[in-house]
Amino acid sequence: MPRGQKSKLRAREKRHQARSEAQRAQDAQATAAEEEQPSTSSSSPSGGSSQDEEKPSTSQAQPNTGRYHRTPLDDTAILLVQFLLRKYNMREPITKEDMIKHVIKKHKVHFREILRKASELMVLAFGIDLKEVDPTRHRYALISKLQRTNDDRLRGEEIMPQTGLLMTVLCVIFMKGNCATEKDMWEVLNVMGIYADKKHFIYGDPKKLITEDWVQERYLLYRQVSNSNPPCREFLWGPRAYAETSKMKVLEFLAKVHDTVPSAFPSWYEEALQDEEERARARFTALVHTGALATGPSMANFGSFSHLY
């Protein structure tokens, strides 16, 4: 149920309590003053293109936090953090040009400083590093400082329009015993209105996508069937598909499409379960052997922690 005013106030009160127990008592005072602003009226410019002075303020009067004096550069750094978070999710590279165009604008003379402040905030709040990967073309990338574990299974789906199609293709391969001929594949795709020789309004050139692009990205293997006469080709899962998804996930996708559950497909479900078991075993082994956990100053908050597993 959408949070009404009462529950918001209660949450605010709880936050106030937590804060007043913290060491910086004066912060609590300052933020209490800020919080009392009623729901807000940020000025709304007419459109995305015509925003000049964007300040991250939620009330007309600039809140005087009192905890430390925030400069316009600080404000811009905060906006840059928000911008970077969006880019992190889209897994897109970031250019200096982009940052200046969308966020920094008239403060571009202070680009370095704003970038530095934003980077600090990103690391402290999210554990995400902003690294310059191409100094000549001023391109940056966002990389998590936290050690990679098997988070990937809990990540949101890549927000790409082609994801649905990729899952479908992986599904077909799985259902055909982990290997599907070209004929099989197009039979299914044609039913969905996707044809090898026709441009598709979302997927563009589907043939290129499944026989070239995704092969290059290692999601699929596309190879000649041995001893086939006339020669024909088949599709298999590529190594990246195995890394980024699983038989169970693909089955869940199929189940969702048919408004049912994975167990409604007993033999595939069996296979998917087995696959899950093997993965769990592999993960366990990896954790035991590598002693998986990252440590660092921030871990000090847990005190000494006993080793996982």
Place this chain on the structure above:
Amino acid sequence: QGGARRAGIMTDVHRRFLQLLMTHGVLEERGVRRLQKHCYRVHGRTAAVEELEDFINNINSVLESLYIEIKKGATEDDGRPVYALVNLATTPVSKMASDFAENELDLFRKALELIIDSETGFASSTNILNLVDQLKGKKMRKKEAEQVLQKFVQNKWLIEKEGEFTLHSRAILEMEQYIRETYPDAVKTCNICHGLLIQGQSCETCGIRMHLPCVAKYFRSAPEPRCPHCNDYWPHEIPEVFNPDKEREAGTSKANKKPSRSRQH
């Protein structure tokens, strides 16, 4: 110096949680709990997992200075609790600005206006596409506009049902404030929770509106549902209250077929 002023609260558990939550845009409560447990496990925390609400409030107290917060809401059609990491500042359409072109943003704005003005909370594809000539920026053809609408669906700003579009819970979470401020006369609110209302049921006599999950809760054990405002008989089917446990054991999605939206007559 910016960043985490409460050195005791923001740890790698919270950071990992945020990183993962972000990738979803918006996530159901069940998924959020799994995420939380996972993050504790990864960082070797064998102690009891903190209550989700406190966990999130802790994070929010740190993110406050960045005008970002984890906001909780609910899906309008069946009341599932959902969470999203939202920017509290900047006008929401401009939040999408770095992801979409000017004419695409304007298309979204047009769709948003149609949705808010509609009786059902849905705007038909046809009506949206008919506005294509009025868009700012580069000229967009209807075919292209169809693709852009799909992009909005993929990015969880809109939901599509049978050729009609409404706002995704993510959009409602991120844009509620903006919508209330920008369309103060057209905006509808729920008589029970007073939150922004896009889809819901309304009383045919006095016109007050309620979210479907709010209807479900309010009339839960009422033998004869009556309008809370004018006491007239409530003419619509009362949906069931969302029960996460029931769903898990039933094992099927949509075990209770509820009306996905209520229409006006």
